[in-house]
Amino acid sequence: MFKTSTKLILAMLAFSPAVVFAQAGNIGVNTVNPGSTMDINGSLAANYSSVNIASYNLTSSDFHVSYNGSSDAVFSLPPSISGAGNFKGRIYRINNKTNFTITVNAAAPETINGSASISVPANQSVELVSTGLTGANSTWERLSVGNSVNSITASNGLTLSGTDVKLGGTLSQATNIVTAGNNLSINGTGKVLLGTNTVPTGAANAKIVVDNGTTNGALQIKDGTQQLGYVLTSDANGLATWSSTVTTAFANNWTPYTGTLVNPYTATTGGSGLNTGIQVTISAKGWYFFRCGIAINSDCNDYFFYINGIGDVWRSYCGSVTAAFMFPRDQNRVLYFAVPGTYTVLAGKTNGVVPTSFNGGNPSFYLDFVKFQN
Template sequence: MGKIYTKLFFAMLALSPAIVFSQVGNIGINTANPGSTMDISGSLAANYNFVNTNSYNLTSSDFHVSYNGISDAIFTLPPAISGIGNYKGRIYRIKNNTNFSITVNSTSPETINGNPSVIVSANQSLELISTGLTGPTSTWEILSKVTASNGITLSATDVKLGGTLLQATNIAMAGNNLSINGTGKVLMGTNTVPLGASNAKVVIDNGTTNGALQIKDGTQQLGYVLTSDTNGLATWSSTVTTAFANNWTPYTGILINPFTGGTGASGLNTGIQVTIPAKGWYFFRCGVAINSDCNDYFFYINGIGDVWRSYCGSNTAAFMFPRDQNRVLYFATPGTYTVFGGKTNGIIPASFNAGNPSFYLDFVKFQN
């Protein structure tokens, strides 16, 4: 008997243009125990509309509308109805299957989420629901809108990396690393790998405009160049000391005679050091008076080189010559370096540092 009543209900529904049906409880289709006002155990179909024209007014018979035109389009929503005929809860789904845009307009003064219109971009979709309100209010609400912008692109339902940035974009690292791995390259200003960059990981092509790269770490100064340490860590540093003659730095410490031993040796204590402020090439000058017969005497920095050396020049006691000498030395690492002394045999000088002027050693940086 229940099945007969159900069939009679749907027959009346089909034959009547409008039916108001009031009942207490739920209606189930293919289910004996409906849990909702209408509980359908099976598929549900709604109208599918295929539109090619670039101007279309949505109607009460529309549900899903697909646009496949050849230009930008304008869709207009129906005006809201107050009282009898109000279609609160009506849903429209609009799918743009083209590379053009659809402008969906509400009927003035009505709005869509407070706006008079909304754009459905190429290959995107929009779902709207009527709020049942009239006037300058949100007559329509956006249920869902699939978009892809600001650096990403939507192709059908596939959101892909790559597109145009529409606004300033910041990525907050929050203590995390951002890694780019693999065999590819990061190209800026070009999408073509230029000649000579086959092994490069980062390529910046600024055309003929100066200033393609800016690195600020607190060491930058006018005229400085970017230089690397042994680990590849780069800092800004000067290539040339311009006021060369006015930048000499003297040794530190108190000189003692390192040549008092009766055997030849190196690594002898001189009591002096030099403090190198930065890596680079340094010009050294040094002078000392040593009165001795045939022997080789020298001052040096371990691992760097000599700062002064005198070779045997006489079989009788004489002052070493030349007394004043110049050296060019390279320091890869800044720091304080000890100056050592050495000699090639056990001869003890008859006098040490008895010249006028007395011992001097100073240096200046001239190039990285």
Template sequence: MFKNFTKLWCAAGVLHSFAVFAQTGINTENPGSTMDINGSLAAKYTAVNAALYNLSAADFYVSYNGASNAVFNLPPAINGIGNFKGRIYTVKNNTNFTITVNPAAPETINGNSSINLSAGQSMQFISTGLSGAVSSWELTNNAPATASNGLSVNGNDIKLGGTLSQSTNIATAGNNLSINGTGKVLIGTNSVPAGASNARIVIDNGTANGALQIKDGTQQLGYVLTSDPNGLATWSSTVTTAFANNWTSYTGTLVNPFTAPTSGGGLVTGISLTIPAKGWYFIRSGISINSDCNDYFFYINGIGDVWRSYCGSNTAAFMFPRDQNRVLYFAAPGNYTVLAGKTNGVVPVSFNAGNPVFYLDFVKFQN
């Protein structure tokens, strides 16, 4: 009888063991997981002040409150019996210093030989059960969000509005960077100065020279920034006068354009004017032509005449007036070809045979 009772008790113990290893509930009648706890859970909390600390099997949550940078060492992995795969350590840095967490060499943490915890950060380390030069620890980063270099943080909200703490290059890659609204772009100041109520861009360089630099290839010493009808600005020479005596002559070599026995314009002269900047130019020119009655002229297509002589004699005579002045406007810098024309087919008896010989020069007098 006693023997049968013993066998029954052993069978009940075996069944009880299967139940424990299947699913266990604490304050839970029907556990849904291997361990199902209906209530709170506590694990060891350790406060550390030492700058060197070795994590052990007795640790779970370690809080650092020291007065310097610290080094925490993780335990080396174990093969076979004693393997602690799945062990979890949480390390919290409650200081303004840095904690360096090291695995046992040659092991790694997510492939890294060490991990740094900055001020206020916490991290969770989980053993993979592996050993050797592998990731024997995986890392769950529970670090609070931080913001720098033009960003600010408010809780979980990271937004523009911080101070730039390092050199920053905004590569637009063909995209537009737009700043709109009623606000202003202030450079060198954080307050709108007097007289800038309608300005969109304000540069305050204090008393230092050179607050603005614009380089587009048209800049030269003494030039001023001028606008076209659409508000597009380029650099052009300052206002001068013809009295400055800084005349510029034509370029090229003059050829006789009036040899054809036909009339018309577009005749090649071989010369041109190189205009350095847009603006108004005073042009003077002179040439001797001995011819029967005809109208001869030099001009720049789309700009105007630079010299013209009208028929004044039915017999061969020098054209007059020999010397002429013009005021012409050039909308853009560049090289302008000088053309010639005549109103009938008369070929001059002589061309450029006077004294002095042909001249054509110019000077800018107004932007």
């Protein structure tokens, strides 16, 4: 009877979830001579869980928790317990398997290594252990951040200071920065130095310094406008292009007007902005030499052809109170064009007298031009 009761009691104890064993010495699993309080000769398993919610409270049943969510997440540690139930030594391993950030918060006023929270960056992990302390103490210690502290390295333009990876190392391989449509900005009072790490004399206000020593060819800019002997010039907005300093002015490379000339002076009123039906096409910015000739027979009146915002192409002033040809018939002008393009030639007059003869000269109306300097 005794043996049967003993066996029954032992069976009940084996299946009871709240049985506490107290003994002196060590416990061994698969070893007859345990050298530690718990000596396991074999594998050890602890709870593994995977979560994808953005807010998660760690519990007493958690050990290794992997995050697979689709946004930044917040994990909350359980509050410490004083006295019975204190879980000093409890370990949590949090693995971030996403491209987002996990913020791990201690229960206020508790801290993690003195901070109220820590961050687990994308594709990194952290291991925390409870110190058993309560209140405004470091109740959790961070054992590591990342896959392994020893596995963090820095190269190719980076340096490593502890677990802090910074810019500032030596490039160890060819590097191509692909902006993918994003701007790369360098701001502040510092400078970009190429070929030197010392700001040379005279470059106090420079933002970019290129120092190639005594070797030619320190700078190359190709935008399709470069040619042998060209220099880099700027427009009013500072946009630079390559262009020659002087062209072969007055050579046989004159450009004529386009369109069909109409008589702009048939109206009985004066004024400007009259349609001539002609245009000039300027291929590049610079100074241009214009020549123009036209015959106008009229009494006292001022007649002119001009390009709005640029200047006169031809102008004749009143020289007779009776009908006469305006003079001088053939005229030259020097005009500057800051922007290439097609420009309309307009006309104007001072009063309402209609010319009795228009474009009746020999030769007839002409207007052509040539660039002679940038």
